[in-house]
Amino acid sequence: KAGVTQTPRYLIKTRGQQVTLSCSPISGHRSVSWYQQTPGQGLQFLFEYFSETQRNKGNFPGRFSGRQFSNSRSEMNVSTLELGDSALYLCASSPMGQASTDTQYFGPGTRLTVL
């Protein structure tokens, strides 16, 4: 089985722009979660999608949004980019999104740099 794939792998944007990142989960996985990783804050949960619905959300401003398509692929969008949004954005998928039984498998991430 192919693993979680994320595109693009690297992205450079300027302040004020918006960006869309894409994630394709492992085949058959229906839950997709997004995380932000920075040297200062570490790995932080952004949101989780299951069956095209946002099921859990972390403590990020409304500039961060996402969606999931019927084939479980997911996108996240960041509008009005700030310098502090520079980070590695990781996507993780799991079969049903059940914490007691499922395990999340991570993609390689998208490295976003905001200038």
Next chain:
Amino acid sequence: GQQLNQSPQSMFIQEGEDVSMNCTSSSIFNTWLWYKQEPGEGPVLLIALYKAGELTSNGRLTAQFGITRKDSFLNISASIPSDVGIYFCAGYVHQGAQKLVFGQGTRLTINP
């Protein structure tokens, strides 16, 4: 919010040595996971622990879920150069919630 305190933050060891790192929390976690991350890659799952007191091995790696559900440790025996990376503990706070909380990571460096 829930936090996982991971220690040590970094380790510098000789090849062949054993490694031990741990994670503690003031909150109860229902599941503990240990991940390894290498440069330019996402975290890769090493061991998953689902029951308090559970001890699980994966090759040279051994991890235990503390009885109180507030701590976990990871041991690596006879370290080799490919063990280099950042090790993260992570846990789910609530049943059914796929929100992972991560520790700060332990950076492992091995001198050959």
